[in-house]
Amino acid sequence: MTDRFVSNFTNRLDAKGRVSIPASFRAILARDGYEGLYVHRALDLPSLDAGGHALRATIDDILSRFSPFSDEWELLSTALNGASEVLKVDPEGRIMLGEALKAHAGIGDAVTFVGLGHKFQLWDPQRFEAHLETARTRLRDVKRMLGAPPPQGSAGS
Template sequence: MSDFVSRVTNKLDSKGRVSIPAAFRAVLDYEEAKFLYCCPTLDMQAIDAGGSRFQGAIRDRLAQFETFSEDHEFLSTALLGESENLKIDTDGRVTLSDALKEHAGITTHVTFVGQGYKFQIWAPERFETYRNEAKIRVRELRRRLGATSSGSPNSGADT
């Protein structure tokens, strides 16, 4: 099974549509996705998107909570109630709703970022800020893990 990988920036056209990157469409086709499932991220100004694996991950997460519990209600509202199914046209484009664009701060360009079972949709400038922070945090994490794991072939290596 293929994963969503890489990063691509595309422009919104005059009708507000954006082309899903071809490699991402191939994964959606493999998953037999009839639409693009999108929801605002819980803690960032971006959009989580994907097909059946992404929806399955949401179902799996919700299943960890007792049905009708307050936590289940809050999480299902955030992950399902705020979600949208976007129709993918024959040219592989989707139209992002105003609500999704507003949440992510998208105006003219969109950055697609692969994350394995799902991908994220960002305003390019917001993604660059997030990407820089992610690099710093990954370096810190690697240092912490390197300090606690002995015998690792890459312990202490700076890659």
């Protein structure tokens, strides 16, 4: 049993606008013990960040790096707390996304759930495929850079 959100799953919204959280993600949330599902708009992506106590702890850790009287703390707290929602998870493991959340992520009739360890993201399936391709391309560049020999004249030559 893992306590990390991994893999990705695409589920369709039902006629009432509900979508089922993947069973493996529900199991992690149940062990986490968070009441509901904490969701906020991703800061720099057209997606939603979601999770429970582990995500909340990460946000609290980030905020603790700033003075609570600083502009940075105010901005981050507004984006991560003030614009967040705690969604109710029904007995069948479904959630209903509000219109503002769906609009931010461009979600229509389906949602792709993407595990990121301590949290997961909710994406429009086509937007996620494009994001995944961008991530793969950028990682190939990073891999090449990491595998390149050190420049001439650098330490260790």
